[in-house]
Amino acid sequence: MNYSEAITTITELLKDQLVICANGMISRETFLIRDRVENFYMIGSMGLASSIGLGIALNKSSRKVIIFDGDGNLLMNLGSLTMIGALRPKNFLHIVFDNEVYASTGSQPTFSDKIRLEDIAKSARYTCVKKVTSTEVLRKEMVKLLESDGPSFLLVKISKNDRQSEIGRVTYSPEHIKERFMSAIN
Amino acid sequence: MLKSGDFAQELIDTGYDFFTGVPCSIIGNLITSLTNRPDVTYIPSVREDVAIGIASGAYMAGKKPAVLMQNSGLGQCLDALTSLNLIYKLPCLLIVTWRGCDGLDAPEHLVMGKACIKLLDTVGISHHIFDVDNTKELINMSYKYVSEKKEPVALFLKKGIID
Ligand SMILES: Cc1ncc(C[n+]2csc(CCOP(=O)(O)OP(=O)(O)O)c2C)c(N)n1
Ligand SMILES: [Mg+2]
Numbered sequence: 221m222n223y224s225e226a227i228t229t230i231t232e233l234l235k236d237q238l239v240i241c242a243n244g245m246i247s248r249e250t251f252l253i254r255d256r257v258e259n260f261y262m263i264g265s266m267g268l269a270s271s272i273g274l275g276i277a278l279n280k281s282s283r284k285v286i287i288f289d290g291d292g293n294l295l296m297n298l299g300s301l302t303m304i305g306a307l308r309p310k311n312f313l314h315i316v317f318d319n320e321v322y323a324s325t326g327s328q329p330t331f332s333d334k335i336r337l338e339d340i341a342k343s344a345r346y347t348c349v350k351k352v353t354s355t356e357v358l359r360k361e362m363v364k365l366l367e368s369d370g371p372s373f374l375l376v377k378i379s380k381n382d383r384q385s386e387i388g389r390v391t392y393s394p395e396h397i398k399e400r401f402m403s404a405i406n
Numbered sequence: 407m408l409k410s411g412d413f414a415q416e417l418i419d420t421g422y423d424f425f426t427g428v429p430c431s432i433i434g435n436l437i438t439s440l441t442n443r444p445d446v447t448y449i450p451s452v453r454e455d456v457a458i459g460i461a462s463g464a465y466m467a468g469k470k471p472a473v474l475m476q477n478s479g480l481g482q483c484l485d486a487l488t489s490l491n492l493i494y495k496l497p498c499l500l501i502v503t504w505r506g507c508d509g510l511d512a513p514e515h516l517v518m519g520k521a522c523i524k525l526l527d528t529v530g531i532s533h534h535i536f537d538v539d540n541t542k543e544l545i546n547m548s549y550k551y552v553s554e555k556k557e558p559v560a561l562f563l564k565k566g567i568i569d
Binding site for chain 1: 452453460464465466469489494496
């Protein structure tokens with residue numbers, strides 16, 4: 221699976237769920253594949269997508285909050301998992317696109333080839349933890365997770381050799397991203 | 407010295423309704439007061455930048471957030487403040503305890519104690535310093551600032567202002 225296939229598969233199933241995209245390729249790919257008013261593209265503050273999403277989830281229990289995280293982003297803020305697992309927001313779905321590298325900066329290795337991120341999520345007491353490696357299973361799991369209470373964790377294995385860099389940046393200004401996203405929440 | 411409970415009341419009366427942060431002994435009682443209140447939320451965070459992220463999410467969900475931290479935590483959250491709050495215009499009140507303010511503190515506080523004001527000036531974050539009789543005024547002013555400017559503002563709290 222590459223980013224494009226994974227993000228296409230997931231976003232095809234979305235309705236009005238709020239999505240927080242981690243910085244780098246994940247925001248860019250999501251912007252390119254399916255820009256939605258309910259998408260927040262986090263272009264800086266690496267690692268904080270799940271914390272921003274937690275702040276939303278705790279204060280908007282009527283809306284499902286989905287994080288499009290990356291392995292590098294997740295590893296930069298593992299503490300966030302303990303907060304999510306302890307505070308247990310039911311409306312929280314944590315998706316991690318795991319390519320075992322920092323693809324955005326030229327595919328330098330992270331540590332997720334040696335340490336299982338799904339085990340960390342289990343230790344942090346996420347309600348449901350799944351790992352998928354194909355688009356078929358990804359679609360099936362997503363359908364279930366969108367309907368069930370969380371906090372849930374879905375690890376999506378992505379090929380290391382995915383296309384890099386040639387994809388454009390998010391063209392909206394940060395302020396516009398925020399204004400638009402807030403109009404979709406409130 | 408102001409009671410921490412009254413300080414919390416002041417923040418809440420002004421309009422702040424969501425709190426998160428990392429403890430410092432100076433704000434220990436304040437955090438306890440906020441945690442015990444049924445009308446507002448205090449979420450303990452694992453790091454100061456995480457607190458900033460949570461506060462930013464809370465703001466987008468309609469809250470008026472405040473983050474409580476020690477000045478040592480300013481270093482932790484500089485990337486969040488500069489590449490999230492300032493560019494997206496995501497406001498929050500930062501209540502920052504000022505350890506090492508007079509050069510008399512534990513060694514680990516001295517460098518940041520001297521640098522923290524300049525640090526905020528460098529990145530362009532507005533700041534003020536609490537004293538015994540300006541707490542109400544500064545909290546009010548901060549609320550007006552975050553509401554209008556949609557940027558973070560820091561209020562420094564030295565030891566001895568609240569109990
Ligand atoms: C604090 C900080 N350090 C480094 C970077 C540079 N950087 C941008 S994206 C990225 C990699 C993100 O890795 P991951 O979450 O695995 O996503 P991927 O790049 O694999 O899509 C890095 C290191 C940054 N933006 N901020
Ligand atoms: Mg990666």
